[in-house]
Amino acid sequence: MSTDRGEEMSRTRDEETARGDDQVAAVALKQYGFSDQLQFRMINLSENATYLVDDPGTGRNGILRVHREDYHPLQSIHSELDWLTALREQSEVSTPVVIPAPDGSRVVTATVNGVQRYAVLFEVVSGLEPDEIALDLGSFTTLGRLTALIHQHSQRWTRPDGFTRFSWDWEHSLGDKQRWGRWQDGIGVGAAETPILGSAADLVRLRLAEYGDAADRFGLVHADLRLANLLIDGDQVNVIDFDDCGFSWYLYDFGTAVSFIEDDPRLPQWQAAWLHGYRSIAPLSVEDENMLATFVMLRRLLLLAWMGSHSHSRECQVKGPGYTAASCVLAERYVASGGKSLSRAVPASGSPQ
Incomplete structure (x- = not known):
């Protein structure tokens, strides 16, 4: 990561x-x-x-x-x-x-x-990363399509004997055996932030348990499949950095697609573009779509833990407090929506609250 x-x-x-x-x-x-x-x-x-x-x-x-x-x-x-x-x-x-x-x-x-x-x-892979400043919808459509292709292969591939990768299940993400540490140790997480984030974590756990880990929902995934890990050379798109690949819910890959930018107001548009690309290859049900906010929240809490465990990094020290504050805003929205959205609510009049 x-x-x-x-x-x-x-x-x-x-x-x-x-x-x-x-x-x-x-x-x-x-x-x-x-x-x-x-x-x-x-x-x-x-x-x-x-x-x-x-x-x-x-x-x-x-x-x-x-x-x-x-x-x-x-x-x-x-x-x-x-x-x-x-x-x-x-x-x-x-x-x-x-x-x-x-x-x-x-x-x-x-x-x-x-x-x-x-x-x-x-070998050196040709191509350039998509423009992560523009973050255009077309790039997310491409990313969604590639994600579906990878998931299709994962589901049909017979893994060789001795194949082993770690798991991004609840226990190894936010449970008792956290691979990246505890979100409670994130930079700037204190007495005020803990109950807000804790409520979101509790809801994530509940939603994941209800969703389940059947074979069509949980398997081998890239686990860091975002635009920074694509290199585009004309019509050729290369997928790189499989270092975190392992076993998780397939839709966790969408959570990783918006890593560090989960609080951007364009998230609903990016999600729609990603879904369009994914569904051009493989189906996703309404139930699946309603779980995307949960996987984004799961990833956000994981990144809080990661930044806390990397607090020796100057970059994390600088970004950590603001990232935690924005995570609390997302957590409140997530809980208020019953785990179905991270976006700011818009009333029937159409004017933002």
Whole structure:
């Protein structure tokens, strides 16, 4: 999971220095047969560190992903790569291609200062992110269509033996085994905010329990499927960053589509465009549609927890208080609507309250 890439790179290098990502990248790249002219530079720092790799000596390039220590076990990384490959080969979804090491390894191990870390080299994916400033409806329509294609593949794909990814169910999201920490520890969450957010969390849990986790509603999802993780090159749309993929409700992917912008007044229009794209590929019932606000609220509370667990980040320290305040406004709207909306109520006269 990551916030806007430009903002991520505004973090100081203190975190990278502490993690030793540059050292790990250097050790990992030695296993790929590059020349002594090899150059690499960090282009993204979040849960993982990502590097653009260029070797004038061999004419080869790539994107190296250095995994954060203890975030994913080795088999889980291989499982992600299995799904990436299957999606690309068995559906219309374009995904990154893994570049194996000369010995055939898709995942290489780099040991630095006695700590074992994993890295994966991908081919460079062409294209640019959609304009996240404009956030046009067409982009959300495209995103909805791609989401449906991914869900279709997930439902029909026979996963290989040993496939393992973590779960974004209630227990591992906001329950007793929170993967990103507690929303109660979010930046700026205090005595006034806790009951407001707690009421929303209670309603999310109730709505999810009523909705259920039948096979047509819960399965393998991207879990960070937003515009920042699309690269568009003409008519070609590439889907990247499957690092958080795992098992959750399929419609959780809509919650992730509006990550960090859930309070924007354009949310209803984005949702309508996303639904239009999704329904051009696969059906969604009215019951499904009425659950979208719940998945947006679930994601919002998860991001509160994530920002709290990353409070060492200057970016989170700056954005956290405002994000919490806006989350309280959304929580109040969500509860007032019975879990069906996050939008500001509009009375029958048509004039905003």
